[in-house]
Amino acid sequence: TIITNDTSILKNAPYEYIIIGGGTTALAVANRLSVNHSVLVVERGPDLVNDEIINDPFDYGMPSPCFLQVDLTPQLGSNGTRILPFTHGSCLGGGSSINAMIGSRPTFAGMSAVEALGNPGWGWNDFLPFMQKSETFHPPNPSQLAGGANYLAVVHGFEGPVEVSFSQPFLAPAFQNAAKNTTQTIFNGAVALSPDMGDGFSGGHYSSYYFHIHFNETLQVDRRSSSAWSYLYPQTQQRPGLTVLTGHLVDTILTSHGTDGNITATGVLVEPISGGTALTFNASREVVLSAGALYSPTILQRSGIGNATFLQTLGIKSILDLPGVGANFQDQTLLTNVSFPLSPSANTTNITAGGLNLLGLVITHPTAIDTLGPNGTITMDSMLRNISAEHALSVGGVVNAEAFTTHATLTADAYQIDHPFIEIFYTPGAKVLEVWAQSILPLSRGTVRINTTDPSADPVIDAQYFTTEVDIEVMVAAARRISSIAVTPPFSDLLTPTALEESGVPQVGATDEEVRQWVLSTYTPGIHAIASNSMMPRELGGVVSPQLLVYGTSNLRIADASIVPLSVFPHTTLGLYGVAEKAADMILQAAENT
Numbered sequence: 001t002i003i004t005n006d007t008s009i010l011k012n013a014p015y016e017y018i019i020i021g022g023g024t025t026a027l028a029v030a031n032r033l034s035v036n037h038s039v040l041v042v043e044r045g046p047d048l049v050n051d052e053i054i055n056d057p058f059d060y061g062m063p064s065p066c067f068l069q070v071d072l073t074p075q076l077g078s079n080g081t082r083i084l085p086f087t088h089g090s091c092l093g094g095g096s097s098i099n100a101m102i103g104s105r106p107t108f109a110g111m112s113a114v115e116a117l118g119n120p121g122w123g124w125n126d127f128l129p130f131m132q133k134s135e136t137f138h139p140p141n142p143s144q145l146a147g148g149a150n151y152l153a154v155v156h157g158f159e160g161p162v163e164v165s166f167s168q169p170f171l172a173p174a175f176q177n178a179a180k181n182t183t184q185t186i187f188n189g190a191v192a193l194s195p196d197m198g199d200g201f202s203g204g205h206y207s208s209y210y211f212h213i214h215f216n217e218t219l220q221v222d223r224r225s226s227s228a229w230s231y232l233y234p235q236t237q238q239r240p241g242l243t244v245l246t247g248h249l250v251d252t253i254l255t256s257h258g259t260d261g262n263i264t265a266t267g268v269l270v271e272p273i274s275g276g277t278a279l280t281f282n283a284s285r286e287v288v289l290s291a292g293a294l295y296s297p298t299i300l301q302r303s304g305i306g307n308a309t310f311l312q313t314l315g316i317k318s319i320l321d322l323p324g325v326g327a328n329f330q331d332q333t334l335l336t337n338v339s340f341p342l343s344p345s346a347n348t349t350n351i352t353a354g355g356l357n358l359l360g361l362v363i364t365h366p367t368a369i370d371t372l373g374p375n376g377t378i379t380m381d382s383m384l385r386n387i388s389a390e391h392a393l394s395v396g397g398v399v400n401a402e403a404f405t406t407h408a409t410l411t412a413d414a415y416q417i418d419h420p421f422i423e424i425f426y427t428p429g430a431k432v433l434e435v436w437a438q439s440i441l442p443l444s445r446g447t448v449r450i451n452t453t454d455p456s457a458d459p460v461i462d463a464q465y466f467t468t469e470v471d472i473e474v475m476v477a478a479a480r481r482i483s484s485i486a487v488t489p490p491f492s493d494l495l496t497p498t499a500l501e502e503s504g505v506p507q508v509g510a511t512d513e514e515v516r517q518w519v520l521s522t523y524t525p526g527i528h529a530i531a532s533n534s535m536m537p538r539e540l541g542g543v544v545s546p547q548l549l550v551y552g553t554s555n556l557r558i559a560d561a562s563i564v565p566l567s568v569f570p571h572t573t574l575g576l577y578g579v580a581e582k583a584a585d586m587i588l589q590a591a592e593n594t
């Protein structure tokens, strides 16, 4: 494999495939295609192979050249005008090089919703083998099992590039034990220990979580399993046919009109990020767009693929009118501002992990009924099935009312078959214990758009958080559970007696309005951006078909988080490796047929 930022050493011959972006999904697709084909990857960011902040999982969240932020537009659903930073990764490995490594998967109910949206072949049973293909799962050893780790071999893969494991040593077992017991209590025993959080069963469970990390035998420490360290750097993954160009960004996708009436992608126009002459690279077979949910729609828009009326306002000639490009954008929301002071008497290594820290050592996925009770669940179901599309339509979050009501109905159906309603995750720190909550299936729909043709400019991102009442109701319920956790033993025994007051989280008896105000003024982005080029029928605003081909093109595919149409991956990465493996499989099958 050639990895370089120097274009003078690259071959001029056309590559069979060009992949735009060198992030999480991109490198997995590149790895599979380049076994027998020539592939060029173009990544805007640098190669940070030896960056210790990236490679050490316990440095998560520290600044590195890969860690970038874009300010969202003012979020009107948040008590006025909060401006929130949105983090993303820009280097080889993309988001997988900076993320929190939580090893989460979609569920049966979630993938059923994706399939029912008009995507045959994307249900759980079809999708699981691709997630397994990507993975080498390391079963817990006896001491990890004794600490509380558990797994189900039948749902995992053991020969793939991405190494997934529990931490070594197993972190904070006493903390994990307390978190699990309190979880059971606050959900009245309805939430049970899961044999494996990635087994496809839906909500109603809790567990110790595994991470995209692996134990390095030479160094005797845990390391991050990024996409780059899984699919690109290892000796076993070297590919003579693969060239990775870093430090260059794709301005536009070059196209021509094919004889079949479709648009054909012929290559890309590339600029060095340090400035200089633009270059053209040609692709003889396909162009695969993998620049992520924030950037893939912007590349399409600059290339004349998107909402024709909008593109006209920027003077861009429309070559393909696809109003769904940059619409339907979704992100989950987080309640992260929740730190409970640790009781001085409880400050032991078994509770704090001796200062080492991985986010979400214990994770809980209660269902709607676990969280809201029977009456609350009926109310939520009715809200979803009678939802108004007016706001989402007015801000361009959906292209028509049917798209919005279809999403809401599928969400209600998913909750009926026990899709996780919220996620609560427990994390130890040196002096505090954190209990965060995350929404899973938000209904608010936003946009990602360019406001200039300059390829180096940040996109205009508007998540429209909390502009749908159901999203507020979900997080109010989540906040109430966080309050209960802080006062429920055995978890509360680890905290100071005044921990709840000190944290600023609403008291257990707070009014709905008080909790609502706290949620709206403290939430942060989930940073699981998806759906800005959704895989769904074109008439609903879909951008790609179930084969991941951009509608109206013969050879332009998208493989990244932007195609995921509903927020069914509670954390995205392991699901995205499944998307990558499935995309590569479909592309290679198409190559065999030509």
Ligand SMILES: Cc1cc2nc3c(=O)[nH]c(=O)nc-3n(C[C@H](O)[C@H](O)[C@H](O)COP(=O)(O)OP(=O)(O)OC[C@H]3O[C@@H](n4cnc5c(N)ncnc54)[C@H](O)[C@@H]3O)c2cc1C
Pocket: 020, 021, 022, 023, 024, 025, 026, 042, 043, 044, 045, 087, 088, 089, 090, 091, 092, 093, 094, 095, 096, 098, 099, 100, 101, 102, 103, 104, 248, 249, 250, 251, 290, 291, 292, 293, 295, 296, 299, 455, 527, 528, 529, 559, 560, 561, 562, 571, 572, 573, 574, 576
């Ligand atoms: C701080 C943080 C924590 C997270 N924690 C978790 C977690 O614990 N577990 C989990 O599963 N998920 C987590 N996620 C989410 C997950 O990392 C992302 O959803 C995932 O990495 C997205 O993958 P992708 O392939 O869609 O895009 P990316 O991995 O973002 O890759 C896109 C790549 O395209 C490049 N690019 C963009 N524009 C251009 C251009 N014009 N030309 C060339 N290259 C371009 C970018 O530089 C980037 O490298 C987290 C995300 C963040 C930001």
